[in-house]
Every structure is written in C-alpha cells, then in structure tokens.
Amino acid sequence: MTRRVRILGAPTDYGANRRGVDMGPSAIRYAGLASALEAAGTSCHDAGDLSVPRMEERDPDAEEPPAGTARFLRETREVCTALADRVADSIDAGATPLALGGDHSIAIGSLVGSARDARIGAIWFDAHGDMNTPTTSPSGNVHGMPLAAALGVGDFSEAAYDWANAVGLNASNVVLVGLRSLDDDERAAIHDSDVTAYTMSDIDERGIADVVDDALAAATAGTDGIHVSLDLDWLDPTVAPGVGTPVRGGVTYREAHLAMEAVARSGDLRSMELVEVNPVLDQHNETASLSVELAASAFGKRVL
Template identity: 75%
Template sequence: MTRSVRIIGAPADYGANRRGVDMGPSAIRYAGLADELERSGVPARDAGDLAVPRAEERDPDATAPPAGKAKFLRETEEVCTRLADEVADALADGETPLVLGGDHSIAIGTVAGSARDADVGAVWFDAHGDLNTPTTSPSGNVHGMPLAAALGVGEFADLGWANVPGLRERNVALVGLRSLDAAEKEVIRGGDLTAFTMSDIDERGITDVVEEALAVATDGTDGVHVSLDLDWLDPKEAPGVGTPVRGGVTYREAHSAMETVAESGAMRSLELVEVNPILDEHNETAALATELAASALGKTIL
C-alpha cells in the first residue's frame, strides 16, 4: 500500500534576494499537484501553508550573527522551527511530508523535522552547494546556507536551532553541482560529504550517480531526506527559478533520478524549493515540480 502524503506549504522568501518565491507553493498547487498525485495512486492530504509574515515587515539585519552577515536569520529560525514541528508530526502520523517552498532556507526546518528522533541521510539535488556561512556568503542570503546550517558548519555550530544531530556529513550526497563558491569547495574537499558534479552525471549517467548517492544516504540511517531545488534542472526546462545556471539536467534525467529515488523505498521526506512564478513561463517550472514529486513518490510509466 502506498504511504499517504502530507503536503505542507512553506511560503518563505527570507533567504532569497529575488521576490516571488513565496508564491511557489500556490503555483505548484495551481499546476495540479493534487491531481497528479491522485492519478499516480498516491493518497495525499493538504495541510495548507505555514503563516509567514512578509519580508517588508521585518528587519533583515536585526539578528545577524556577530561574525558576518545573514539576512533575516531570526525570521528564518521562526519559520524553520514551526516547519520542523509540522514535518515531525506528519512522520509520527505515518505520513510522508511533502514540503513546498519557498526558498531553500526552509530546508533547515524540513531536515530538522525529518531527523527528529531518527538518523537520516540526505540527497541534495541542486546546482549549488548551499554550504556557505554568514562569514563566507557573498550575499548574506540564507538560501545559500541551509546545508551548512544543518551540518553545523562554521558559526552555525553555535546556533542550536539550525544544527541537525541526526544528519551526518558522511550520509549527505550532493547531486548535479555546477556553481560553487571557493569556501564551499573547501568544505566539500575537507569534509566527509559526497559530491557529484554535472560532469559526473555526463560521464556516468544519472541512474548510476543517484544510486550511489542513495547508497551514501542510506548507510546506517533510518531513511533519506530528498531536497530538490528546481534550479538543479537546466533553465530551458525550469526557467522559473531565482538563480538559474546553464548546463543542468534534462527533463528526462530529472524524472529518471526521481524514479530511482522511489525505487529505493528509502525516502523519508521530500521538499521542492525555489519555484518562482514571477520568473516562470506559463507556470512550466511549477508544473514540472508536480511531475517530479509524483515520480519521487512512485509514479511509473507502466
């Protein structure tokens, strides 16, 4: 029997510098998420959206750590703390949490909730490493920091709300990297993370890479959190994202990756982030997000 899904919207844009990503959950729903899951035989319940105050109502620098800059850090903490509770509740009720972002900073909350009372691995489908810290970030935007926060990298080690004890570097695999800052490269080279670039996918094929990523994430864990940033895909496939990078995966590669995730039976939680309908073309990116969610949750061609 297919495990029931709980849809949780997290319409936060505190972590990004381009407005509109807070409308991502609405765009994904409008693109037919519920119908797509129903056609796939996936029972789903929509829990609605977290209440997230507008960024204009908040001070972006009020709670930045003393070393460096992280915009809207207090607001990010508030959203992620509530999101972690929602995700943990869904799992406690026997449901698979499907979180709709929002920018990628919400991943701090999704991972924390997924790893509450459990050891988890993570497969991070993204063009970027998300391993900057307030001191190393060129922009101060937290959507470039969530994996660093969850792993306690740099000054994040002192922010208890952000660290995820149930997530270890050796169980994290990044897939499809093609845009990294110098400090992020140092974190990857000096740590236990597993990283696959687009060159690895070109040379080995998407299925082989994702299978190895899942092996890393499932080694000694209770399940896998899957974080899917839509800028992982090539901008020709997913134009509605805030930080597009040419040379990403194709439509078919993305579906094959999600089908491989589903076949593993290891996925514990899933999030779709960085869909920005203001930048999209005919809601194409949101529609693609619905399709990829269905594939990750078990939809097959036959």
C-alpha cells in the same frame, strides 16, 4: 499499504535576493500537485501553509541572533523552527511530509524535523552546494547556507545556531548531485567534509542512473530513511526557467525524472521538499508544472 503524503507550504523568500519565490507553493498547488500525487497511488492531504509574514511586515526592532552577514536570519529561524515541528509531526502521524518552498532556506526546517529522533541521509539535487556560512557567504542569502546549517559547519557549530542543526544527519550520509556553481570557500568546505559530491561532469561521464544509485547507497547506509531536497535550478534553465538563480548546463527533463524514479524504487523516502520555484520568472507556470511531475515520480508514478 498506501503511502500517505502531507503537503506543507512554506511561502518564504527571506533567504533569497529576488522576490517572488514566496509564491512558489501556490503555483505548485495550482499546477495540480494533490491530484498528481493521488494519481501516483498516494493518499494526499494538504495541511496548508505556515504563517509567514511578508518581508515588509517584519519587526525591525526585534532582537537579532548572532548573524554574521546572514540576512533575515531571525525570520528564517522562526519559519524553519515551525516547519521542523510540522515535518516531525507528519512523520509521527505516519505521513511523508512534502514541503513546498519558498526559497531553499526552508530545508533547514525540513532536515531538522526529519532528523528528529532518527538518523537520516539526504540527497541534494541542486546546481549549488548550499554550504556557505554567515562568514563565508558573499551575498548573505541564507538559501545558500541550509546544508551547512543542518550539518553544523563553521559558524553553525556555535550554540546560537542549535535550532538549525539536524542532529540525526551525518555528513557521510549527505550527497550533492549535479553541482555546477560553487563559491571558493564553499568548495573548500565540501572538500573538508565527509559529504559526497557529484558534479554535472560526473553525470556527463557516468550517466545519471549510476550517479543516483551511488547517491542512494551513501544516503541510506545505516539510516532510517532519506530526505530529498529538490531545487528546481538543478535542471537546465531551458527546462525550468522559473527559478531565481539559473545556471546553464543542468540536467535534462528525462534525467530528472529518472532520478526521481530511482528515489521511488528505493522505498527509503522519508521526507522531501520542492524549492526555488519563482512564478514571477516562470513561463506559463512551466516550472511549477515540472515540479508536480517530478514529485509524482518521486512518490511512485510509473509509465507501466
């Protein structure tokens, strides 16, 4: 049976501190996403973008929810709530949603929607842990908080943040792969949780294949499928230059493809997102093109 993929654009930069990432969905589409997914053997439908007002158009007088130091939390809530509905609707319609960011805060919506009426696992391919909260974040940028939000960590356990909690996601089924940049409080939060975490040192010592196989085993244990969150800063900046928070020492081009190929072979992909592509910082749309290639691998593209 041909897998149906539904592309959902979420062109937001509310969660980041560098402008331009809101143009990521357009750049990824321009790089040939739909045709690459079709060539990988899927039936692809682009459902367009969410309506996301520009940061300059936000209403400064609207009531803010309890936010700690989180910036633009009201706007992030609106985007993620809308995205969650579209992700859930896609799954109900028999399609696999592929969300295009925008910054990584959109993962709150993806996870909430994918975990609605199901138990899911999640694999987080990222240089960062995204386990900060409004209280612990040194920047207040929500793109460093989506995993904590979805798991209800710290501040996010309060009733005011019910919209951000993915009720069908358990920490024991969450795996972070390729970490190399963590805040102190974030490091403690990971240690105190049931989340499984693999650093770049683990990949160096064990190899990407073994790490991803273990990640898939943990994420799929007792679940109805997995969500894959692919932040392009997971890759080394020499391979993916167009990201807002580059960190040296990331995975290589082939390691990234091998990981996505393993996801495809598992047959457990329920939903996915590509985030943090910033065309303003990119070179010849290189990072957006890489996003397309990796998405195709995750959805089944093969050499033979």
